[in-house]
Amino acid sequence: MRFEFATDSRIVFGPGSLAQAGAIARAWGRRAFVVTGRDPGRARHLATLLGEAGVAAEVFPVAGEPTVGAVASALAAAREGRAELVIGFGGGGAIDAAKAVAGLLANPGDPLDYLEVVGRGAPLANPALPWMAVPTTAGTGAEVTKNAVLGVPERGVKVSLRSPQLLARVALVDPELTIGLPPGPTAASGMDALAQLIEAYVCCRSNPMTDALCAEGLPRFARAFPAVWRDPGDIGARTDVALASLLSGLALANAGLGAVHGFAAPLGGLFSAPHGEVCAALLGPVMAANLSALGEGGDPGGALGRYAELARWLTGRADAQASDGVAWVRGWVETLGIRRLSAHGLTRERIGEVVARAKAASSMKANPVVLSDGALSAILAESL
Numbered sequence: 001m002r003f004e005f006a007t008d009s010r011i012v013f014g015p016g017s018l019a020q021a022g023a024i025a026r027a028w029g030r031r032a033f034v035v036t037g038r039d040p041g042r043a044r045h046l047a048t049l050l051g052e053a054g055v056a057a058e059v060f061p062v063a064g065e066p067t068v069g070a071v072a073s074a075l076a077a078a079r080e081g082r083a084e085l086v087i088g089f090g091g092g093g094a095i096d097a098a099k100a101v102a103g104l105l106a107n108p109g110d111p112l113d114y115l116e117v118v119g120r121g122a123p124l125a126n127p128a129l130p131w132m133a134v135p136t137t138a139g140t141g142a143e144v145t146k147n148a149v150l151g152v153p154e155r156g157v158k159v160s161l162r163s164p165q166l167l168a169r170v171a172l173v174d175p176e177l178t179i180g181l182p183p184g185p186t187a188a189s190g191m192d193a194l195a196q197l198i199e200a201y202v203c204c205r206s207n208p209m210t211d212a213l214c215a216e217g218l219p220r221f222a223r224a225f226p227a228v229w230r231d232p233g234d235i236g237a238r239t240d241v242a243l244a245s246l247l248s249g250l251a252l253a254n255a256g257l258g259a260v261h262g263f264a265a266p267l268g269g270l271f272s273a274p275h276g277e278v279c280a281a282l283l284g285p286v287m288a289a290n291l292s293a294l295g296e297g298g299d300p301g302g303a304l305g306r307y308a309e310l311a312r313w314l315t316g317r318a319d320a321q322a323s324d325g326v327a328w329v330r331g332w333v334e335t336l337g338i339r340r341l342s343a344h345g346l347t348r349e350r351i352g353e354v355v356a357r358a359k360a361a362s363s364m365k366a367n368p369v370v371l372s373d374g375a376l377s378a379i380l381a382e383s384l
Contacts, residue, residue: 029084092140139189141249
């Protein structure tokens, strides 16, 4: 048995923990570059806390999921402002953008020098500038991963800037920040966390530590997410979902994912499709396809037993079978009103193109079973 486990230097979790942001930042410097989502006003309270600690904050919004161009603009602004530390405040996109900015501030050159697939893929030689991840959604787990996913629109791809140097100094997870999150982002981010927990648990690179994280996160999510959907102001349920999201990030960063995320990368690059919605639309069909392939071709890794176990966690039934887990996921996708992939621009004519790109994605390589081109095409066709 061989595995590694790496994560942020420090994780601060719990309702009200945002109050610690000023003191944490103050230990790193006096000039903070704060990357937010499209609404910089959401970071107003954070800026106040930083100011009270003697830290000046320059707030830079990044609309939507980050691109190489958006990161280049943010990087120029951070350099001009002589930033001493970086804070990512928002969803996974804002956190990934902040992660990239912090890493590139400490390493010379252009973002493309370090990007996988479309760039040179050079390693980051120097540790990132001190940076803090403050998620305001519960889904991506980006606060504890070592890669920043960036879009390259002119190439129709989303690729990673990946390095252990990019792990945050502090992940500050305050579930109170998710109160007031609209239903759409709540649904999409929540289903992304679920997909990450499921894929990390059944993938071919799981290990005892990531298994333990998933075994805690999956039943916690299954209990709490319906409560959040019924009552968005339920701080206890919001806290449990935020913890499940954090655990999903820790698990995926140290095990891997699978076909859901293998598809999500090319779909996001080709169609600018929102990541969480794509993962939600694909999760049930991918689970069903994996079960079918495992049943037909043998199961040396024991993934069928893992699918049965997670079905028991999701449904709360001791007699649940693997197929019941698929049904539970499909039921929630319908309840949440998740849009199908055709709503994002995918057509039957482009299924072959997406399959070809997905087969080369890093996440696909950790899927518990190798899926044929026909099975991959059928997943997309079912998700249209």
